[in-house]
Amino acid sequence: MSRSFAVTGARIFDGQDWTENRALLVDQGLVTGLVPATDLPDGIERIDAGGALLVPGFVDLQVNGGGGVLFNDRPEPDAIEAICAAHARFGTTALLVTLITDTPEIRTAAIAAGRAARQADVPGFLGLHLEGPHLSLARKGVHDPSLIRPMQADDLDAHLACASFFDAVLATVAPENVTLEQVAALTRAGITVSLGHTDADYETIATYALAGARMVTHLFNAMSPLGSREPGTVGAALDLGTLHAGIIADGYHVDPVSMSVALRAKAGPGRIFIVTDAMSTIGSDQQSFTLNGRTILRKDGRLTAADGTLAGADIDMISSVRFAHQTLDLPLEEALRMASAYPADAIGLSARKGRLLPGLDADFLLLTTELEMIATYIGGEAVFSA
Incomplete structure (x- = not known):
């Protein structure tokens, strides 16, 4: 160029x-x-x-789909291209395509698709976010419980093997199903480890942070809450300055009051940053889709399974920035940083993005x-x- x-x-x-x-x-x-x-x-x-x-362009570290494409359904290079193009319309210039808990075969296909997309230099594609399957059953959210399991040696090897292919790789795991030694190995390989979908207590999160974990996935959602006698994962995310935390700014996943309290409480240098957790609906007129055999419905800005469980989000980055600025009353520059500088910092790309x-x-x-x-x-x- x-x-x-x-x-x-x-x-x-x-x-x-x-x-x-x-x-x-x-x-x-x-x-x-x-x-x-x-x-x-x-x-x-x-x-x-x-x-x-x-x-600055927005950096989104949790994008499950867009443009009518869900990555779990189409772990292919052209799907990655379609997802990146859909989100570029809403200001996202760099993203991690996210694979939700699935089979080892789908994970293998997803990594191969990511390698091909990286070799093709797809605009906006940074790498992969592997969200599961090594999560907590107690905090599974919409993830398929039949696919959740401990991380085995071949799972670790699959993660480590793809670390060098991409600008960034993010792995969301829960202490319930991943060991401290595995977290340390992922970290040494340059993979950003995020703790999420976990019922772990404060001390456990602190121990995993010492082992190398540096993020928390979608703060408040699918994690042990801040309580009076047990701070939980939420308390650890806010109290431990080494941890960054993504948050979904749609007004449904987290109440605006809780978001504002968290922003005031967060210890640094780690920051709270915006993620969309967007599904295939973004940039499309799609009204429903299927995730691991379950029908997900789109209505009034929400995506839910039949039992009401939230299933990702129906929001884009520019809408999230407007929400942070207008509803949370954040200064515009801070809302912009939450969508650009802070996520880049969280995955170690502040020298580029x-x-x-x-x-x-x-x-x-x-x-x-x-x-x-x-x-x-x-x-x-x-x-x-x-």
């Missing part, structure tokens, strides 16, 4: 601060600087943003002042325009 250009006429948020009267310089897919509009190189191509907001600083990938969005999508750029290339 050799294209060089400048984006002018935008109010720019670089992930840290807002800047006025400056232009974003892009060369060979990377940000090369933010300079006064009067100091642009002669002859450089200019894109006039017309007063739009220019912000989540901010618009020199040397980082030119993944950015143009938004209206009402936070509606105008355009999405990945690596300096426009992949969506409204």
